[in-house]
Amino acid sequence: MLSDNYKTEYITKNGDIIITTDNFSLPNTLDCGQAFRFACNNKNIWSGVALGRKIEMEQKGNKIIIYNMDEDEFLNKFYEYFNLDLDYSALLQLFSKDKTLSTAIKHSTGIRILKQDKWETVCSFIFSQNNNIKRIKGIIERFCTLFGDKISDDVYNFPPVERIAYLELADLEPVRAGFRAKYIIDAAQKINSGQVSFENIESMPIDKAREMLMKIKGVGPKVAECILLFSCKRYEAFPLDVWIKRVMSTYYPNGLPQEFKDYGGIAQQYLFNYARNTKLI
DNA sequence: AGCCAGGACAAGT
DNA sequence: ACTTGTCATGGC
Numbered sequence: 001m002l003s004d005n006y007k008t009e010y011i012t013k014n015g016d017i018i019i020t021t022d023n024f025s026l027p028n029t030l031d032c033g034q035a036f037r038f039a040c041n042n043k044n045i046w047s048g049v050a051l052g053r054k055i056e057m058e059q060k061g062n063k064i065i066i067y068n069m070d071e072d073e074f075l076n077k078f079y080e081y082f083n084l085d086l087d088y089s090a091l092l093q094l095f096s097k098d099k100t101l102s103t104a105i106k107h108s109t110g111i112r113i114l115k116q117d118k119w120e121t122v123c124s125f126i127f128s129q130n131n132n133i134k135r136i137k138g139i140i141e142r143f144c145t146l147f148g149d150k151i152s153d154d155v156y157n158f159p160p161v162e163r164i165a166y167l168e169l170a171d172l173e174p175v176r177a178g179f180r181a182k183y184i185i186d187a188a189q190k191i192n193s194g195q196v197s198f199e200n201i202e203s204m205p206i207d208k209a210r211e212m213l214m215k216i217k218g219v220g221p222k223v224a225e226c227i228l229l230f231s232c233k234r235y236e237a238f239p240l241d242v243w244i245k246r247v248m249s250t251y252y253p254n255g256l257p258q259e260f261k262d263y264g265g266i267a268q269q270y271l272f273n274y275a276r277n278t279k280l281i
Numbered sequence: 282a283g284c285c286a287g288g289a290c291a292a293g294t
Numbered sequence: 295a296c297t298t299g300t301c302a303t304g305g306c
Contacts, residue, residue, distance in 0.1 A: 033287055129288040135304060136287085178302030183289085220289045241287040272287075 001262060002091060008084035010074070017066040017074045023088035025110025026059040032111050032273045034230050036124055036137045037144075037158075049144070051077050051117060054155050083112045095260060095267055100251045104274035111273060113266050114230060118198045119191060120158045121231035122216070125223040126183045142175045143184075164188035183218025190216055202232050209234070229265040238264045243275045 009020045026046050030038035038048030045067075046057045055078075056067045066078065079085065096102040116124075127139045147159035147167075165188040172181040190196040196216060201209050206228065213224040221240070228237035238256070240248070248255075260267050 125287075126289095128286090130286060130301080131288085131303080132286040132305060134286095134306095138304090176303065178304095179289095179300090180302080218289065222288060226287070239287065242285090243287070276287085 001094075002087050006085055006087040008079075010084075012071050012074075015068055015070065017069050017071070017078075019064040019066070019082075019084065020062055021064070021084075021088075022062050023092065023110055024059075024062075024064050024082070024112055025108075026057060026064065028108045028111045028273065029082075029114065032108070032269060033133055033276070034226075034269065035114055035116060036133070036140050049151070049155060049157065050114075051081060052151075052157055054152055080115050083115060086112075088112065091263055091266065095263075095270070098257060098260070100247075101260075101267055101270060104270040107278065108270060108273040111266075111269055113235065113269060115233055116231045117158065118201070118227065118231045119161045121227050122187050122191070122213075122219070123158075123184055125226040125230075126180055126187060126216075126218045127177055128226070129180060129218065129220075129223060131180075139175055139177050139180075143172075143177070146174060161188050161192050165192035180218060183216070186217040187219070198232075201228075202234070206234055206236060225265070229268075235263045235265045236261060238268050241272070243272050244268055247271045247275050 011018050011020075027040065030046055030048065031040075035048070035050070037050065038046055040046050044058055046059075048055055055069070058065045058067070066074065069078065092105055095105060123143070124136070124140060127143075128136050131139075144156040144158055147163060148156035150156055164184065167185060167188075169182055169185060172184065175181065177184065187196075191198075196212055201212070209228060209232070210221070210224045213219050213227055214221070219227070225237040225239035228234035229239060238244075256264050256267065
């Protein structure tokens with residue numbers, strides 16, 4: 001359906017990367033509930049931690065500036081992280097044939113699905129269950145500060161899985177994750193031991209991938225879909241949370257149109273953001 | 282103050 | 295196979 005080798009325009013300048021595209025909104029992408037470690041300061045700079053480094057960005061119209069990053073690191077890690085190999089222009093044009101999606105897209109333009117670290121995504125969405133986004137962010141920051149490596153002032157990497165695998169439940173108490181803490185330990189142990197492996201997860205039949213992820217305690221159908229969508233490039237994954245369930249019952253009682261299903265997860269993210277922000281649904 | 286949150290699990294029909 | 299109570303915590 002979409003081109004396999006789409007390329008987004010960029011240049012390097014003074015040690016920064018400057019991306020040019022009409023389909024990239026920093027606020028909508030970084031604050032739509034898929035990632036939890038980004039925030040905007042009062043000077044319009046978005047700052048966060050991803051793929052083991054602090055990253056600072058700014059949007060000026062259709063240009064996205066990634067400060068202090070060389071081309072190697074950009075091409076090897078963040079080009080894929082920001083999903084710059086997907087033709088959002090063509091995809092959103094397809095989605096816009098549907099009236100509800102068209103409205104949602106106009107409301108929250110420029111959402112992109114990030115390709116995040118898998119272990120971090122497992123933890124993040126375990127923390128997310130029966131929880132609100134504000135508190136999820138707090139839990140994750142405490143988790144990183146307590147167990148991650150310091151990379152600069154007040155900035156900590158996401159803790160490595162092998163470190164968490166050998167913690168006691170009581171060690172996680174200051175994270176204040178509640179009943180989810182035991183799930184984090186179980187996830188770390190199963191991933192660290194290889195009982196749950198990410199190898200081939202991006203290409204294996206999606207039902208196999210779901211089944212494997214759900215071997216982790218605390219990973220049910222919804223969290224599994226989030227992991228597949230937000231860290232494995234499985235755009236057909238379709239997380240059903242309370243917001244999307246409302247959208248579906250109101251606007252799509254017979255399910256999402258078939259022609260969108262290969263990219264249903266991306267459509268889902270526009271619908272989620274629209275529903276959550278407007279509270280109209 | 283009380284309801285709700287990017288749910289999952291276990292026990293009960 | 296479906297339904298229900300329970301699970302910590304704190305945002306609003």
